Amino acid sequence: MIPYGRQDITQDDIDAVVDVLKSDYLTQGPMVPRFEQSVAQHVGASHALAVNSATSALHIACLALGLGAGDRLWTTPVTFVASANCGLYCGAEVDFVDIDPRTYNLCPQALERKLEQAEREGKLPKVVVPVHLCGQPCDMQAIHALAQRYGFKVIEDASHAIGGKYQGEFIGNCHYSDITVFSFHPVKIITTAEGGMALTNDAELANKMALLRSHGITRDPAQMTHEADGPWYYQQIDLGFNYRMTELQAALGVTQMERLDQYVARRHQLARRYDDLLAGLPVTTPWQHPDSYSGLHLYVIRLQLDQIGKTHRQAFEALRALGIGVNLHYIPVHTQPYYQRMSFQTGDFPEAERYYAEAISLPMFQTMSEEQQDQVIAALREVVQA
Ligand SMILES: *Cc1c(COP(=O)(O)O)cnc(C)c1O
Numbered sequence: 603m604i605p606y607g608r609q610d611i612t613q614d615d616i617d618a619v620v621d622v623l624k625s626d627y628l629t630q631g632p633m634v635p636r637f638e639q640s641v642a643q644h645v646g647a648s649h650a651l652a653v654n655s656a657t658s659a660l661h662i663a664c665l666a667l668g669l670g671a672g673d674r675l676w677t678t679p680v681t682f683v684a685s686a687n688c689g690l691y692c693g694a695e696v697d698f699v700d701i702d703p704r705t706y707n708l709c710p711q712a713l714e715r716k717l718e719q720a721e722r723e724g725k726l727p728k729v730v731v732p733v734h735l736c737g738q739p740c741d742m743q744a745i746h747a748l749a750q751r752y753g754f755k756v757i758e759d760a761s762h763a764i765g766g767k768y769q770g771e772f773i774g775n776c777h778y779s780d781i782t783v784f785s786f787h788p789v790k791i792i793t794t795a796e797g798g799m800a801l802t803n804d805a806e807l808a809n810k811m812a813l814l815r816s817h818g819i820t821r822d823p824a825q826m827t828h829e830a831d832g833p834w835y836y837q838q839i840d841l842g843f844n845y846r847m848t849e850l851q852a853a854l855g856v857t858q859m860e861r862l863d864q865y866v867a868r869r870h871q872l873a874r875r876y877d878d879l880l881a882g883l884p885v886t887t888p889w890q891h892p893d894s895y896s897g898l899h900l901y902v903i904r905l906q907l908d909q910i911g912k913t914h915r916q917a918f919e920a921l922r923a924l925g926i927g928v929n930l931h932y933i934p935v936h937t938q939p940y941y942q943r944m945s946f947q948t949g950d951f952p953e954a955e956r957y958y959a960e961a962i963s964l965p966m967f968q969t970m971s972e973e974q975q976d977q978v979i980a981a982l983r984e985v986v987q988a
Pocket residue numbers: 654655656657658681682684685733759761762784785786787796797798
């Protein structure tokens with residue numbers, strides 16, 4: 603089975619991890635700050651906090667922005683559940699904004715309409731989480747302008763988008779957001795096995811997130827309520843968690859980062875080849891915004907079902923039977939049973955649901971060969987033309 607995504611681990615990666623295993627520190631050593639610096643420098647953000655997953659990064663990002671009970675977080679329904687769950691962790695209410703049918707990202711016009719109504723009802727969100735689906739950046743300038751007008755904070759869920767660019771600048775520079783989050787799960791663009799990172803240009807938010815990822819404990823005398831009792835002393839000044847990344851993970855992250863640009867370039871080669879070779883088939887290939895450079899975590903096609911003598915599910919199953927590890931990103935979050943218990947209903951976000959009824963993620967990973975890609979295309983041809 604050709605998987606839809608997979609990691610690339612080189613001898614450099616293995617050596618880096620083995621070196622850490624033989625070193626003094628398996629956690630809380632020098633590698634985590636080195637990895638943080640390497641990502642912050644690459645994307646152009648002032649502060650980076652490595653944590654044990656993007657889910658944890660989203661959680662502490664929400665808390666640092668003061669999200670709590672009685673507040674609202676809005677995101678897109680077409681995302682992994684973590685983009686929404688972070689609001690619930692904080693006791694906030696979660697709601698969704700339907701997608702743009704061309705980019706599949708949260709639609710800025712739909713956001714504006716929903717904000718106008720929310721303002722009339724006194725129900726404005728405190729935090730909005732745009733997700734750069736497949737790596738393609740959202741219309742951040744428009745979202746930022748709305749954030750200024752309506753006073754909400756913005757967390758970019760860039761789990762799919764490290765190495766991508768918006769308006770010529772790397773995603774993660776937080777130019778149009780308060781905090782940006784990356785994921786380093788093995789299916790994503792670079793990996794630390796499990797792992798995530800929160801980036802920001804705001805020193806206060808960075809400090810808050812640093813506390814929250816490690817129990818709310820500080821060793822900085824300047825932050826303590828009174829003078830240290832002695833050299834052993836630390837203080838817990840907030841309620842935090844253990845969301846720390848290990849040194850092994852960070853070492854892997856550092857060597858993976860060295861190949862990031864190469865990885866994204868390879869993904870673009872594969873995407874252009876898919877675009878060319880799928881032309882003429884009854885499928886919609888992903889639209890790419892001319893002003894942006896996608897991280898291309900995923901390559902999602904939509905089936906033109908009126909021209910294919912099969913249902914979406916039949917086509918999906920036929921591809922799997924032919925050894926193509928297709929997948930579906932994502933089941934709209936508002937249709938999940940947990941969210942339906944909160945009164946969301948099927949039909950609430952029609953563009954998201956239409957997308958779900960047609961979308962298929964084709965294999966896309968940096969080590970994919972052209973032979974493998976040809977196999978995917980041949981299988982697709984057979985399935986959609988039969
Ligand atoms: C993968 C993913 C996450 C969660 O990442 P983890 O590192 O696995 O916690 C969150 N949001 C999106 C959009 C993702 O794709």
